[in-house]
Amino acid sequence: xxxxxxxxxxxxxxxxxxxxxxxxxxxxxxxxxxxxxxxxxxxxxxxxxxxxxxxxxxxxxxxxxxxxxxxxxxxxxxxxxxxxxxxxxxxxxxxxxxxxxxxxxxxxxxxxxxxxxxxxxxxxxxxxxxxxxxxxxxxxxxxxxxxxxxxxxxxxxxxxxxxxxxxxxxxxxxxxxxxxxxxxxxxxxxxxxxxxxxxxxxxxxxxxxxxxxxxxxxxxxxxxxxxxxxxxxxxxxxxxxxxxxxxxxxxxxxxxxxxxxxxxxxxxxxxxxxxxxxxxxxxxxxxxxxxxxxxxxxxxxxxxxxxxxxxxxxxxxx
Amino acid sequence: xxxxxxxxxxxxxxxxxxxxxxxxxxxxxxxxxxxxxxxxxxxxxxxxxxxxxxxxxxxxxxxxxxxxxxxxxxxxxxxxxxxxxxxxxxxxxxxxxxxxxxxxxxxxxxxxxxxxxxxxxxxxxxxxxxxxxxxxxxxxxxxxxxxxxxxxxxxxxxxxxxxxxxxxxxxxxxxxxxxxxxxxxxxxxxxxxxxxxxxxxxxxxxxxxxxxxxxxxxxxxxxxxxxxxxxxxxxxxxxxxxxxxxxxxxxxxxxxxxxxxxxxxxxxxxxxxxxxxxxxxxxxxxxxxxxxxxxxxxxxxxxxxxxxxxxxxxxxxxxxxxxxxxxxxxxxxxxxxxxxxxxxxxxxxxxxxxxxxxxxxxxxxxxxxxxxxxxxxxxxxxxxxxxxxxxxxxxxxxxxxxxxxxxxxxxxxxxxxxxxxxxxxxxxxxxxxxxxxxxxxxxxxxxxxxxxxxxxxxxxxxxxxxxxxxxxxxxxxxxxxxxxxxxxxxxxxxxxxxxxxxxxxxxxxxxxxxxxxxxxxxxxxxxxxxxxxxxxxxxxxxxxxxxxxxxxxx
Numbered sequence: 099x100x101x102x103x104x105x106x107x108x109x110x111x112x113x114x115x116x117x118x119x120x121x122x123x124x125x126x127x128x129x130x131x132x133x134x135x136x137x138x139x140x141x142x143x144x145x146x147x148x149x150x151x152x153x154x155x156x157x158x159x160x161x162x163x164x165x166x167x168x169x170x171x172x173x174x175x176x177x178x179x180x181x182x183x184x185x186x187x188x189x190x191x192x193x194x195x196x197x198x199x200x201x202x203x204x205x206x207x208x209x210x211x212x213x214x215x216x217x218x219x220x221x222x223x224x225x226x227x228x229x230x231x232x233x234x235x236x237x238x239x240x241x242x243x244x245x246x247x248x249x250x251x252x253x254x255x256x257x258x259x260x261x262x263x264x265x266x267x268x269x270x271x272x273x274x275x276x277x278x279x280x281x282x283x284x285x286x287x288x289x290x291x292x293x294x295x296x297x298x299x300x301x302x303x304x305x306x307x308x309x310x311x312x313x314x315x316x317x318x319x320x321x322x323x324x325x326x327x328x329x330x331x332x333x334x335x336x337x338x339x340x341x342x343x344x345x346x347x348x349x350x351x352x353x354x355x356x357x358x359x360x361x362x363x364x365x366x367x368x369x370x371x372x373x374x375x376x377x378x379x380x381x382x383x384x385x386x387x388x389x390x391x392x393x394x395x396x397x398x399x400x401x402x403x404x405x406x407x408x409x410x411x412x413x414x415x416x
Numbered sequence: 417x418x419x420x421x422x423x424x425x426x427x428x429x430x431x432x433x434x435x436x437x438x439x440x441x442x443x444x445x446x447x448x449x450x451x452x453x454x455x456x457x458x459x460x461x462x463x464x465x466x467x468x469x470x471x472x473x474x475x476x477x478x479x480x481x482x483x484x485x486x487x488x489x490x491x492x493x494x495x496x497x498x499x500x501x502x503x504x505x506x507x508x509x510x511x512x513x514x515x516x517x518x519x520x521x522x523x524x525x526x527x528x529x530x531x532x533x534x535x536x537x538x539x540x541x542x543x544x545x546x547x548x549x550x551x552x553x554x555x556x557x558x559x560x561x562x563x564x565x566x567x568x569x570x571x572x573x574x575x576x577x578x579x580x581x582x583x584x585x586x587x588x589x590x591x592x593x594x595x596x597x598x599x600x601x602x603x604x605x606x607x608x609x610x611x612x613x614x615x616x617x618x619x620x621x622x623x624x625x626x627x628x629x630x631x632x633x634x635x636x637x638x639x640x641x642x643x644x645x646x647x648x649x650x651x652x653x654x655x656x657x658x659x660x661x662x663x664x665x666x667x668x669x670x671x672x673x674x675x676x677x678x679x680x681x682x683x684x685x686x687x688x689x690x691x692x693x694x695x696x697x698x699x700x701x702x703x704x705x706x707x708x709x710x711x712x713x714x715x716x717x718x719x720x721x722x723x724x725x726x727x728x729x730x731x732x733x734x735x736x737x738x739x740x741x742x743x744x745x746x747x748x749x750x751x752x753x754x755x756x757x758x759x760x761x762x763x764x765x766x767x768x769x770x771x772x773x774x775x776x777x778x779x780x781x782x783x784x785x786x787x788x789x790x791x792x793x794x795x796x797x798x799x800x801x802x803x804x805x806x807x808x809x810x811x812x813x814x815x816x817x818x819x820x821x822x823x824x825x826x827x828x829x830x831x832x833x834x835x836x837x838x839x840x841x842x843x844x845x846x847x848x849x850x851x852x853x854x855x856x857x858x859x860x861x862x863x864x865x866x867x868x869x870x871x872x873x874x875x876x877x878x879x880x881x882x883x884x885x886x887x888x889x890x891x892x893x894x895x896x897x898x899x900x901x902x903x904x905x906x907x908x909x910x911x912x913x914x915x916x917x918x919x920x921x922x923x924x925x926x927x928x929x930x931x932x933x934x935x936x937x938x939x940x941x942x943x944x945x946x947x948x949x950x951x952x953x954x955x956x957x958x959x960x961x962x963x964x965x966x967x968x969x970x
Contacts, residue, residue, distance in 0.1 A: 310485070312526035319480060319521075320541045320592075321514030323507075334531035410576040411530060 102406060106399065113395040117388055121173075124387045125166050128380050135378040139183050156182050169381065178385050183377040188385050191370065196389065198269060199359075199366035202282055203351035206289035210351075211344055214294045218301025218340075223328050225306060237295035245354075249288040249361040256284060267364045285362045289355065293347040300343040304336035311335075337408040345401030353390045428495070429599055429632050430456040430479060430517075435492035437474055437483060437656075448487065449474050450656040456600060461626065461633045463647030463664070465640060465679075467871035468842075471656040472636045476602045479634060480517045481509045497599070514541035518593035522605040524585035528577035535573030538592040546596050553595065560591040563628065564621045583614035587621050594625065601626065601633045607642065611733035611898065612942040619645060620955055638871065640679060641944035644668055645951040652676050664948050678873065680946070685876055685905050687727070687883045697760060698723050699860050699892045700745065700778075705754030707744050714740045715916045718754070722860060727886060727893040729907035729924070731900060731939070737916040738896045742862045745894065746780050759859065776806040779853035783865040785845035789837040795822070796833045799852050806856045821855045824888070825881055843874035847881065854885055864896045879906050900943045904928055912936045 136152045137144065144152075153159045157168060172179055178188040217237070221230045240248060257265035263283045273281075305328060308314060317331045356368035363369075367386055374382035406412045437449035449471040456462055464472040474487060481501035483489050494501040496516060501509065513519075518541075521527035528537060538561075539553035546553075554573075561569035564587045577585060586606055593601050606622065607615040623646060626633050635646045643650055643664075650667045652659040652675070660673045671677050698721040705718040715737035722728045730738045743749040745756070747767025756763040758778070764770050779802075782788040789798055799818045803809050809817055819829035825847045837845055846866060853861050863882065867875035883906060886893055897903050903910060904924060911921040912933065920933040931937045941954055 312521060312523065313529040315484075316519070316521055316527040317529070318510075319477075319482060319513055319519040321510050321512065321545050321596075322540065323510055323544075326544075331529050331531075335529070409531075411578045414576055414579060 101412075102403060105406070106403065109395075109399045109402070113392070113399065116395060117391055118170075120391045121170070121384055121388060122166070124384055125169070125380065126162065128375075128378060128383060129162050131378060133378065135182055135380070138377055158182075165380075169384065179381040181374075181379050181382045183374070183379045183382070188382055191382065192367070192385060192389075194271060195365060195367045195370050198364065199352060199355060199368065201278065202285055202289070202355060202359075202364065202366060203348065205279065205282055205286040206293070206351050207348055209286060210290040210293050210347070211297065213290065214297035214344075215301050215340070217294070218298040219305065219328060219333065221298065221302040222305035222309070222332075223324065225302075230302075233298070237298055240291040241295035245288065245292055245357045246361050248291050249284070249358055252284050252288055252291075253361075256287075265362070267362045269365055282364070285355075285358050285364050288358050288361075289351055292354075293350060297340070297343050297347055301336070301340050304339045305332045308332045308335055334408065338405040341404045341408065342401050345397045349394045349397045352393045426457045426459075427498075428455050429458050429460075429497060430454070431493075431495040432475075432479065433493045433495075435475070435478060435494065436490045437471070437478060437487055438490055439487045441486070447490075448656050449478070451492070452653070452656070452658050454651060454661075456632050456634065458599070458632055459630045460649070461635055461647045463643035463650040464634060464636045464653060465638065465643050465650060466653035466659075467638060467873065469655065470653040472653050473604050475653070476604050476634055476636050477519075479600070479602060480513050480519060482513070511545060514593075514598065515545040515596045516598055517600045517602065518596065518598040520586075520589050520593050520601060520603045520606050523609050524589045524606075525577065525582055525609070527589060528585060530577055532576070533573065534575055534577065534580070534588055535570075538573065538588065538595055541592070542596040557591060557595050560594050560625070561588070563625050564588075564591050565617075581614075583610055583618055586610060586618045590618075590622050590625065594629065594631070599632060601631055602636070603633060603646075604636045605638070608637070608639075612900070612944075613733065613938055615944075616942045616951070616954065619951060622646070623951065639944065641946050641950070644946060644948045645944060652679070668946060668948060685879060687879075687906055699726075699759060700763075700894075701757040702741075702745070703755045703757070705741075705744060705751050705756070707740055707749055707751040707753075709749075713752070713916065715744070715913075718918055720911055720918065720921065722892050722894055723908075725886065725890050725892060726908045727883070727895055727906055728909050728911065729895040729897060729903040730911045730913060731897055731903050732913035733898060733939075735915070736913040738898075738913050739864055740916075741913070742780070742864050742894065742896045745860075745862055746778060772806065776802075776856050777859040778862070779856075779858040779860070780862045780864065781846075781849050781853050781866050783868055785842065785849045785869075786837070788849055789845060791837050793836070794833070795835050795840075795848055798837075798848060799855055802852060802856050817855065818851075821851045824854075824885065825851050827851075841874075842870055843877060846870060846874075846878055850878070850881065850885070854889065854891075857889055858891060860892045860894065862894045862896065865898070866895075867902055868897070868899065875902065882906060900940060912939065 136149050136156070136158060140148060140152060150159075157165050160168075169179060178192075180187055181191055184191070217233050221233050224230050253265040256262045264281055265284065267281050267285055269278060269281060309332060314327060314331055317327050322331065355364075355366060356372060358364065359366045359368040360372065367389065371383065371386040373379075374386060432455070433453045434451045435449055435453070436447060436451055438445050438447045452471070452475055454462065454475070464475060466472050474484070477484065478489060478494060481494060481504060489502060492502070496512070501512070504512075528534070535554060535557060538557045539550065542548055542553040542556065543550055557573065558569040561572065566572050566584075566587070572580065572584070572588070580588070590606070603622065607618050610618060619642070635643060637643050647664050649661060650664050651661040652667075652673070654675055659675050660667075660671070662672070667676070668680075671680060700722040702718055702720050706713060706716045708714040718737075718741055720728070730741060732738045740749065744751050744765070747765065747770055750765050756765060758774060763774060767775065796815065796818060799821060800814050803814045803817045807817070815833070818833060822829040822832060827844065827847055832840070832844070837848070840848065850866070867878050870878065879902065882893060882895075885891070893906075895903065895906055907924045909922065910924050910927045912919050912927070912935070914935045920927065920931065920936045927936065928940065931940055941957070944950060
C-alpha cells in the first residue's frame with residue numbers, strides 16, 4: 099500500500115507540473131494568434147478611447163509575461179478571473195457547462211464500457227466465429243466514420259425517420275434526471291459508437307494473448323469450463339491493458355466531445371471552448387484547457403493505480 | 417520402485433492402443449506420435465522417457481484426451497476404465513479432466529495463475545467437479561499439503577504463486593492434482609526446472625504421496641536416473657515411436673535396444689587427463705572479487721585462478737552467483753570490488769578498458785544458441801564477424817578461415833557455411849556458437865551452461881568437442897554449470913559456489929571422491945544415480961535433506 103501512496107503523491111506532483119507547462123503553452127500559443135481581442139469584442143464601432151480603456155481594464159496593455167504572472171497568481175488563489183468577452187466570472191460560466199459535459203461523458207461511459215467489455219469477452223470466447231467477425235466489423239465501421247457523420251446518421255435514423263429521441267439537446271438546470279437522460283441519448287450513443295471499438299478490441303486481444311499461456315492450459319487440464327477459464331483465469335490477468343485503454347477512452351469522452359456537442363447543440367464545455375478561442379478569450383481558454391488536461395492526468399493516474407491493484411505481484415510483495 | 421508390486425491381474429485403468437497424433441506446422445502436417453500403445457493398472461507408475469521431440473508430453477496429454485493447439489489425434493484408441501475417450505465431447509472430457517485424470521506440469525511457476533491465491537487454485541477442481549463445499553475441499557487440501565510436508569497449510573494457501581519458491585510450487589501443484597482424488601496423475605517433467613537439492617525433496621514427496629494414496633501415474637522425463645526412482649515400468653520413446661518397454665530393473669540392467677544402451681552410456685564419458693598442467697602460470701586470476709546488481713551483492717570475495725590449458729568448472733545452484741562470475745570475467749558486469757589479472761597483466765574490469773588483444777583472447781559461449789545467434793545472419797557472417805574484427809581478413813581469406821574452424825568442429829563447410837540458424841538443429845547451433853568463440857584462437861573461453869538446453873546425446877558430443885578443441889588449440893575453459901555429472905566429465909578442477917561465495921575448490925577427482933564442505937556433500941548426494949534404490953538410500957542417509965518447505969518470511 100505504501101508504494102501506491104508514494105506513486106499517487108509522485109504522480110500528483112508531476113501532474114501539477116504538467117498543468118503549469120500546459121497553461122504556459124496555451125497562453126503563449128494564443129498570443130501568437132493574429133488580431134486584437136479588444137477590437138474583436140467591442141466591434142468596429144469602438145473608438146480608440148474605449149479600446150484603450152477596455153485594454154487597461156482587462157490588463158491587455160501589459161506585456162504578455164506580466165499578464166501570465168497575474169493570471170497564474172490569481173488561479174493559485176482560487177480566482178479564475180473573468181471572461182474577457184462577456185465580463186462574467188469564469189466560475190459561473192463554466193460551472194453548469196462542466197457539469198453537463200461530465201454528465202454526458204458519464205452517460206456515454208455507462209453504456210460504452212460494459213458494452214465494450216462484454217462484447218470483448220464474448221468475442222474472445224467465440225474467437226473467429228461469425229459473432230466475432232460481425233462485432234469487429236460493426237465496431238470498426240463505427241470508429242472509421244467521422245463523429246459528426248455518425249451523429250447525423252443517428253439523428254436521421256432515430257430523430258427524423260423514427261421520432262424516438264430529440265435531435266437537439268436543450269438542457270436546463272432544473273430538468274429531472276430522467277428527462278436529462280432522454281434528451282442526451284443521441285449524443286451519448288454517438289460517443290458510445292466512437293469509443294466502443296477500441297475498448298472492445300483491446301479486451302478481446304488481451305484475453306486472446308493470454309489463452310496460450312501455460313496456466314490457461316493447466317486450467318483446461320484441471321477440467322475447468324470454457325466460460326470460467328476466460329472470466330476467472332484469463333480476464334483478471336488481462337485487466338492492466340484493458341484498464342489503460344478504458345481510461346484513455348473515458349478521457350476522450352470528456353476532452354473529445356467538441357464536435358458532438360456542436361452537432362447536437364449540447365450546452366457543454368466543448369462548445370464554450372470553441373467560442374472562447376474564436377473571441378480570443380484567453381482566461382476562458384486557459385481554464386477549459388486546464389480542465390481537459392487535469393481530466394487526462396487524473397484518469398491516467400486512476401488507470402495506473404487500478405492496474406497495480408489488479409496485479410497481486412505488485413500489490414503483495416514477496 | 418521396489419514395492420508395492422503392481423497388481424497385474426487388476427483391470428486396466430488406462431489402455432491406449434495404436435495412437436497416432438499429428439502436428440500441423442509451417443512445413444505441413446507431420447506425425448509426432450506414431451502408433452504407440454500403453455496401458456496402466458491401478459497403483460502402477462509408468463515412466464515415459466525420451467529426448468526432446470520423442471512425443472512423450474504429447475502422449476501424456478493424449479491420455480487426458482487433450483491435444484495441444486495445432487495437434488490432433490488422428491487414429492487409435494484411448495480407453496479410461498473401459499470408456500473410449502476419443503469421440504467424447506469437450507464437455508464430457510472437461511468433466512473427466514482433473515477429477516479422473518490429473519496433470520502436473522513441468523514449470524509450476526508458469527502453470528499457476530498469478531492472479532489468484534494458491535488455496536483457491538488448489539481446491540478449484542474439487543469444488544467445481546466433485547460438488548463438494550469449499551470447506552470440505554479446503555480441509556482435503558490442508559490434509560494433502562501436510563502430506564506434502566507443509567507444516568502450515570493455511571499460511572501457504574493464502575499466498576500468491578510469486579510468493580513461494582519453485583520447489584514449493586511443484587509440491588503445491590502435486591497437491592492440486594490430488595485434491596479431486598483422481599485415478600491417474602500425469603507428471604510431465606515435474607522437477608526439471610528445479611535445483612538438485614530441491615529436486616530430491618520434491619521427488620520424495622511425490623513418490624510418498626502416490627504410494628500412500630495408491631495412485632496410478634505416468635511419469636514423463638528425459639532423465640533416466642529420475643525415472644528409475646519413480647517408475648515400476650519404463651517405456652523408451654524416440655521420434656514418436658516406442659523403442660522398448662520393460663520393468664525398471666530389467667531396463668536398467670539389461671536394455672535390449674542399441675538406442676536405449678546409447679542413452680544409458682551417456683554418463684560414462686570422461687575426459688582423458690593429459691596431466692602436467694599445474695606447472696604453468698595461470699591464464700586468469702581473480703582476487704577478492706565482489707559484484708552485484710544495484711544494491712544487491714550477488715558474489716562476494718571470489719578468489720580463483722584458471723590454469724593454462726585447463727578446464728575449470730564453476731558449479732552451483734540457481735542464485736549461487738556462478739553466471740555473475742562469468743559475466744565479470746567477460747567484462748559484461750563491472751565488479752564493485754577486487755582485481756582481475758589476465759596472462760600476468762592487469763585486466764580492466766570494464767570491457768571498454770580492455771585491449772583488442774584481450775577482447776580477442778577471452779570469448780564466451782552462451783546457454784541458448786537460439787538467442788545468441790542472429791537469426792538473420794548466415795553461418796558465414798556469424799563466424800566470420802570476429803575474423804574480420806580481430807584478424808582483419810576479408811573475402812576468400814575470411815571464408816577459408818571460417819571453413820577451417822567448421823571442419824574442426826565437425827561441420828562440413830560446403831554444406832553449412834550458407835545456412836541460417838533456423839536451418840540447424842539445436843546441437844549444430846551450439847557448435848556454431850562455439851566455432852564463433854574459437855575462430856580467432858582465444859586463450860580463454862567461458863561456457864555458460866552450454867549443454868543445458870541440449871539432449872543428453874547431443875550434449876555429450878558438445879563436451880567431447882570442447883575437450884578436443886582445448887587440446888588442439890591449447891586454450892582454457894571456464895565451464896559454468898549446475899549439472900554435476902557434466903562437470904565431472906569435462907573439468908580438471910571444480911569451484912563450488914553457494915550464495916555468492918566459493919565454498920570449496922579443488923581437483924575434480926578429489927572433490928567428487930571426498931568433498932570436505934557440507935554443502936558440496938549435499939549437492940553431490942542429491943544428484944540422482946542410475947540405480948533404482950538411489951532415492952530410498954539417500955533419504956535414509958541424509959536426514960538433513962529438506963523435504964519440508966522453507967517459508968520465506970512474510
